[in-house]
Amino acid sequence: MTDKRAPDQDALIDRILHLWRADADTLPSEPRLAELTGASRNSVREALIRLEERGYVHRTQGARTSPNRRLPGVGRRIDEQFDHSLSIRAAGYEPTLEVVSADRMTLAAGTQRYDDLPDGADVLRTTKMWRVDGAPYALAEDLVPVTRVVDLDPQRPVFDLAEAANGIRVAWETMWIDAIALDAARAAILDAEPGTPVIEMTYCGYGADDAIGYWSREVQLTAPAGLRNALIRRVRS
Structure with a gap:
């Protein structure tokens, strides 16, 4: 079994933001983000909650997570x-x-x-x-x-x-x-x-x-x- 040790939350958030910049329309699903980052789904879910609180993403029940595409121009x-x-x-x-x-x-x-x-x-x-x-x-x-x-x-x-x-x-x-x-x-x-x-x-x-x-x-x-x-x-x- 693969050992998925939860990375530091700030590092995980930075990694997710990097993935967002590579895919401007939507972010990958939680399972896919866990696979790409090597983090647990619980860690990914917590990181997405923090990103939503900061205005980076919008999460809707049953839908993909959408990034705030205006952020690059806000200064x-x-x-x-x-x-x-x-x-x-x-x-x-x-x-x-x-x-x-x-x-x-x-x-x-x-x-x-x-x-x-x-x-x-x-x-x-x-x-x-x-x-x-x-x-x-x-x-x-x-x-x-x-x-x-x-x-x-x-x-x-x-x-x-x-x-x-x-x-x-x-x-x-x-x-x-x-x-x-x-x-x-x-x-x-x-x-x-x-x-x-x-x-x-x-x-x-x-x-x-x-x-x-x-x-x-x-x-x-x-x-x-x-x-x-x-x-x-x-x-x-």
Whole structure:
């Protein structure tokens, strides 16, 4: 009897997505997916449920599983964890990451803050800018609590910095979205006009035990094709 050891769910999902790209109309049946991936049918079924929750496929009782064929054109999904450089490259552009500033500091009361970290917390504060084919695109300010004695490379993604600096493997991220007029300080970095309408996104990344791994605040200029922010929602009738 063949030993079908269940692969890691994320790896299985990636494999199913690869099979979808090879067959744009429908996905193979569950038994066929199990055969192609080497996973059990239960593992395949669970992977398809997760893919449906994320908006990749639509499953109907008694029918084949249909992929969401609009996904390739939606741009960057704000309902999924991402790294700007990877997203930019995946959209067919050349990314450039510039660390504008990086410093260790102690958070003080009475200063303008976007986080809810306690006063006196030791943090790594970074400001990073991404360019798309040389043009400014996004600017992020991160606050990462530091509870370990460790050298931190500010070029690393904030998810990795959190795990290195405070040992928290971020499981959840809450995001707030606002439409604002770009302030003079960030406009100067982005080579934009102060008052330019932009989207500001504020994130809090935290672990399964609710411990905070980071706070981040980001603004984006108008995105080129393939990088527009998109949210996929499952509609149940």
